[in-house]
Amino acid sequence: MSVTQQILIIVVVVAGTMITRFLPFLIFSRDKETPQYIKYLGYVLPPAVFGLLVVYALRNVSFTSFESFLPELLAVGLIVILHYWKKNMLISIAGGTLCYMILIQFVF
Amino acid sequence: MSFDNHIATLKYAFPKTIPILAGFMFLGISYGIYMNSLGFGPAYAILMSIFIFAGSMEFVAGSLLLGPFSPLSAFFLTLMINARHLFYGIAMLDKFKGSGRKKPYLIYGMCDESFVINSTTDVPSYINKGWFMFYVTFLNQIYWVGGTTLGSLFSSAISFNTDGLEFVMVALFVVIFLDQWMKERYHVSSVIGITASVLCLVLFGPDNFIIPAMILILLALSSIKKILEKREVIS
Incomplete structure (x- = not known):
């Protein structure tokens, strides 16, 4: 491939990438009232x-x-466990990540 | 907004982005090293991080550049990999209203992580919501572009064992899911999200499951709209 290509x-x-990000905002512009069905989706989708x-992040885990x-x-x-106990996002994330790093570097 | 207000907003936004700082530095550096290993100079990795700003797509784009020249298939591959952004947009239609001139940037910079923070944070009244979302998005992009730059410039100098650090992104998504779970009264949507995704992952495999999962989620949520409204799960 040449540099131009x-x-x-x-x-x-x-x-x-930008089409996937901008499209909903272009279709449902602020001038018109957002349809009820789309409002419903906006509420229940997250x-x-x-x-x-979560599944996407773990998609390559092997179950062999x-x-x-x-x-x-x-x-x-x-x-x-950490999250139900401490309810602190940073503790849960740091704890889980450290645990994973130790496991794959030293145990498995 | 005054300078002091900007500082206050930034101070409120920064702690929310610390997990992303860790994750994006690591993934960004990995991306820089990866592009370097494919034979591309730092300009490629840095510019792609600024303009594409969608992590997994950037890795794929790197390999596309080495294949045969086929813009059309690159285009459709991009739409498929990034289709989940359509859901983010629908969910953020109302939240981005009233953000004024910042809105185009909020949409442009809406990666998974910025969407997750901006859609879940209940901003206190003394903080401007639009500027909060702007700083979250902007900080995240700085982390990503910064990591990429470091990785592509100093790829040979990084030597400590970072195996497994990429799990920080998994941890973030799990925690966000748990947070949502602990705060919601009905778990219908969460359960649909997990079940549909696992089902499609098993059926279609890790590279092709996102679009079928999105369709299944849409169908499931649409089919229970009447029931949810009757039970006043949604107002």
Whole structure:
């Protein structure tokens, strides 16, 4: 690929990304009242999207053997316990991440 | 807004972005190293981080640049990988209203992490909501571009063992999900999100499950609209 072609590919990727971000705002501009159905979606979607993001972040975890997903399982378990106990986002995130790093660097 | 107000808003926004600081520094540095390993100079990684600003897509774009020249397939691949942003936009339609001239930037910079923080934070009354969301988005982009820059410039100098640090992003999403779970009265939408995504992951595999999962979530949420309204789950 020539440099011009590379730039064109990057421009296309930027355009595609921006379409996915701007489209809802372009369709439902502020002049018109947002349809009831879209308002409903705007209200109920976030919890479902957070669920989707959790699965998305863990999508490459392998379930071929128990050991292959044990670090993820233990770290997520620790996050749940920490979060219900301390209710502090930073403690839960730092605790879970450190636990995962120690597990994959020294245990598994 | 006065200078003091800006400082107060920044002071309120920064702690919310600390997990992103850790995650984006690590992932950004990884991206810089990755692009360097593909043979691209720092300008590529840095400019792509500024203009694309969508982590997973940038990694894919790096490999696209090495393949055959095919803008059309690059375009559709981008739409598919980033389709989840459509949901973010729908969820933020009301929240971004009244943010004025900052709105185009809020939309442009709405990566997963900025969406998550901006949609879940209940900003106290003494903080301007629009500027809070602006600073969250802007800080996150600084972390990402900063990490990319460091990685592409100093890739050979980084030597301590960072294996597993990427888990910080997983941890963030799990915590956001838990926060939502602990605060909501009904778990219908959360359960739909997890179930539909796991089902589609099993059926379609890790590279193709997002769009089917989005469609399934839409169908499920639409089909229970009447029931939810009857039970006054939503006002």
